[in-house]
Amino acid sequence: MAETYARLMLQLSIILESRERLSLEERCEVFLEVFGNILIRDFTASYTRHMANRFINFTTSFNSITKPPYHLNISPLRFRERDILESIFKFWRENDDKTFDILKCWDQRLRKHLGSRYDAIPNVFDWDCSITLHDRKAEQIDTREYSRWRHLGLAFELRQANYNRVNRTLASGRPFKTRTGETNVFWGYWGDIVCSPFICFGIDTEHCHELERKINGKFRYGAATTSEVNVRRMLWQLETHRPCPIRVAAPFLDTNGPDDDDDEKDSTTSDVKTDEASEETNSPANGEDEAQEVTGNKPHPENKTSADKSLEERLDSIPYEPLKPPIPFTVNYLPLNSFTELPRRYRSLLRTDDSELHLNVIYIGCSMAHLLDSSKLKPTKDVCENTGDIETGQSKSQSGLLSLLDWGCEDENVGGNALLIVESVLYMVEIRPAQIEAYVDRVTQMATALGFRPAFKPKPLEDHHLYFVPETLQET
Template identity: 30%
Template sequence: MSGSCGGTRMAFYVLENNLEAVARHMLIFSLALEEPEKMGLQERSETFLEVWGNALLRPQVAAFVRAQADRLARLVPEPHRLAEQLPWLSLSALKFRERDALEAVFRFWAGGEKGPEVFPMSRLWDSRLRHYLGSRYDARRGVSDWDLHMKLHDRGARVIHTREFRRWRDTGVAFELRDSSAYHVPNRTLASGRLLSHHGERVAARGYWGDVATGPFVAFGIEADDESLLRTSNGQPVKTASEITQHNVTELFREVAAWGRPTANHGTPEQVHGEGPGTAPSPEFTVHFLPLGSAQTLHHKSCYEGRFQLLYVACGMVHLLSPDLGACVAPGGHLIVELARYLVDLRQEQLQGFSARVGELARAAGFTPQNQDRPSETFARFYKSGDSACLRSHAAVQSTTPPPGALVPPSVQPATPPPDALVPPLEARNPPPEGLTQPSEGKTPPSERLKLPSESRASLSEVQAPSGFLCAVACESLGHTWILK
């Protein structure tokens, strides 16, 4: 992120489509902002990699998750204590039932339901992989190699090593920082809920419906500022994606620690550290979590209209991009949309169709494509010109937002039940017992443009994690623009 606000605080507004993802954000932020005296930089980086990218954890990392989850479960229902101990976090926009469900998620992570049988991750992972591969399951090693070499490598992720990708596909462990036998505790933060139909009745079930196709390596592990990490020898990368990921995450956490450290320019010690005991230092940013499904109603509130300088939309939330959402971005603001480049089940023509549709939606929302010498295949970048506001009503008439299935893979369609249906206890069921199937009502058929290759029996909703991500950045001074790099 680049820009200068001359000491002005930044506000990040995050919209997800399920509360488990909100809980993971809170856990990861609390880890990233942990005091150096309590957890060193290397330990913090390794803990992040395991919680974020591994299906199985080491016992000490699992103990950290339980402790943090117990702490967050106690803070969520008490706004005053939450503001004192986590001043960077705001849940004030969430509905009461969403906060109750969020507390229940943390209680489950904290071990309110004892025993690995409550969330048997290894069995759930294998079951999901079987469902995704279908008849190709017995040839899963060959399928894994094909997806890696013929798809991910061809799309720029050449540093991902065959061995680490196979290990992740088989076990869900992407980052093996210690001996393989040390990873045996289920990562409960990857659990999510769904409403399933059982004998004509809807029941809530907990399981794993996340990614088993692409892997977490593409997020931090295929690019680096240090060119030596990308060096090759005899045509093969010297470093693996796991090693590059660990380096990048460590440097990121180092910058976060330096950025958040109080300095003389940030006020007096009393202003920085607070007047009372136990008060956390005042951060330079605040993360606000918005209610689920509120993207199309934000513009109705004057506090959001024309406020944001940057809008980031993940590929799983593209269907929310509309003139109403565009009205929340200030003139001169920027829009960044993640493209579907690394979804291995999409062919090249499908990727091109997705990118074209993103451009159509962005223009209908009042944005103009940025001129780039070398357009990115990973992100589409736009800006909002000063006269976009007067064109909004015309764009709303000319272009309506089609249903999610017509824009993006079915994975972006909400797969999580309403918050009040996610309160534990929920029985882990994956695959569902005999006669237990997902309800068919309310489904939007996927677009022909984004139909999966015929050789895959699973839909992308069975490949991608049931979550999306939409983030808007606001700066107290509207005279500055923040650009995500």
Template identity: 30%
Template sequence: MTAAGSANGFGTTAWWGFSPALDLQDTCLESSVEHLQPSQDDIPELNILLVGSIDGRHILKTMSRLCRWPQRKINFYVLENNLETVGRQLLFLSLALEPSTKMGLQEKSETFLDLMGNTLLRSQTASYLQEKANLFIRYVTDSDFQVTHLPSVDLSALKFKERDQLESIFRFWRNPDPQAFQIKQLWDLRLRQYLGSRYDARRGVCDWDLTMKLHEHGANVINIREFFHWRDTGIAFEMREGAYDIPNKTLASGRLLRHKGEPLPARGYWGDIATGPYITFGIESEDPSLLKTTNGIPSKSSQEISLHNITALLSELQNNVRYDPLAPSNEDGSGDYTRMDASNRPFTTEDIRVYFLPLNCLSELHHKDKYRQLFNLIFFSCSMVHFLQPNLNLMSATKATLIVELTNFLPDLRKEQLLEFSSRVTNLARGAGFVPIETTDKKIFSLFQLGVREAGEINSNTST
């Protein structure tokens, strides 16, 4: 069997983003309260459309920092091109919202990274996944049950066929048979197809891609030891000693492959084997001590930074205070911290709502009145840029912000291809009525605004 995309490192199913997580309130150019529409109870609403955000990282970071902003409701509308990604985002959201009485902060953080970036899981994580799969099956088959137990999520827009397919995915997740997804063999097959004659020299290829590509664009905290280990095994995060030996079935996706001219359904690993999951939470941090270098060498690994950042994110979401690892910690993982000045209010499920939209429905949304001029901020991943069409401005609120992820962290691309992609993004955005706001040589995102006459008219604090 052959598969289109198997010979490139990006793959055909993205499992994690290729840019760091954003607090979208901080990124939105018009997020001050006076520019937002009031909801039914007169609390301002920020409406955000995420096209191919893949792993929910922007939702989680934005949720965790609600306490830093004036009170408003945030509605996330999530649009993906495959249901496995929808399932994983549901899993990460559910995990993040687990009560501290059920799961401590450290365990939650380690479980999150385990599920997000490892091909093989610890038995404890695998048991958690099976438990959640049973719950999710009931979510997609019993709407009332889902609304009662996870009210922050709205699945009502999904088609019945998509719900059936999600149920099938969750049934696969709960299958305890390790032979159902032979990820070790699948990973090695992808690696051999990708590297070809370079397979035996893969350590050198890995070193080149890391130092000449990823480090060049700002991911210098990723070290060769952790990067090569991930490239060779698919395991990015090993936080504890113990056996990582149970396949992570959330990284499986289905495709139709041609065999002797006939299409046959197959389940395999069609994801990234070139960049890795370190970019999302492991190359930036609010804590500058994590980014220090000694003789030009980072003092912390990307795995350590990822664990700190996820722990901080989940802690702030749970406790409504900025994370302080030195603060005294209670048994449930909460600390005796000083509250943030901006809000001083606990997070509630009334603050946010995550709407999962039907697959690839963007070209149809502008026909529905409820989406017209709705979105204050729109995010596009680099893999979904082809959906950036002129009708996008019909769904955009006044002076809406558009953020597009660039391809800087795709090692397969040459410098001229990166520039070509960035130019294409700008042309597509202009075609939809958006104008560039900031331009720098080594930015990770392109930033635009609807209705701004000249680039630079608005001074943004956003780091792009």
């Protein structure tokens, strides 16, 4: 889990990069490569090494000069966890790919997972995508791009460049015993090899219906393109605090349709020109990548060093100042396995009497859903002193997970949107429909025991998330 903490630091840093350090296009490409590729470009590898050095400084230092940016709070972490993060970042900044062969790790995981079906790889991958994922409303994922990711671990190849550097951020360490009985930690890849990274950003076309266009019954644009459009749109909105027009989110589309009115075009002309100027500034490096792809040769050492030096000089000359979103936020890094202690030990971080911030949403991934069964998260019943009966009134609970949410406030804007969101297992290829229904029933039972009820009737084979509201809220 410490590797997840480290990856989140890097992803947030990429998202909040300023335009002076990374252009909109560079942020989009670097984020998607780090997020879903086991192999990345030299540009992305250089950026990762640069940020790893920076993370080491503020993770291990208690000096105010090297304190983390406003959006990261690592003060609750123990020294042991800080040491683990330091070892992870030191592993990231290594430049020798021979010490960690991620392609070999991927192939070994694939062989062990498929077993005797390994020789039938094309058919296995085609079945998992066209039958399982498409039947579960993930039709935007193209069978060919899904098969390529399952086989090679490459999901997002947004440039005609060499993706030949190991993405060390996907590695994680596990302790193993040697033949001599000693316990050593080995780096390997134990991440996803089935579901694909397309699920997160690549199946939602709500903000760009042009991506839903079909040719001969198949989508014209796959999940990789959809992910690029959605991520670019979110990054642009985070920077400008305005809705992103289609001509910025998807510049390759014909934007003369009704989705782009004249007012939007006029208001974003200056922003588009700024992006184009930033991309032209970095065009020499892009040209080198394209030339390398055409010739099929590895990059010349001198050119590669020059490109890395150019990026490093840019990052060193411009200090990292994260973007300021319209709504300020802070990610509090708590000790590992501390979720069940939120209502008690770490309550002060989330609930303070003088705080103007309110907690309205609790989100739980499917891998952590079993923790909802913990007795530490359940509300305690108040017992009447006179009768000894359990009080079943509608008063707000002062303990348990429910007590962390603002649902009993007089202000409807604060207390009327309290939600518990639990990720479903809908897109897990290996999970059968009956198992999905059993999972939904089990999560519903655990949420009910915590004082929640379903916001609407769950549809196990359609809902990718399960939504719950406090039991005492009236249905609308």
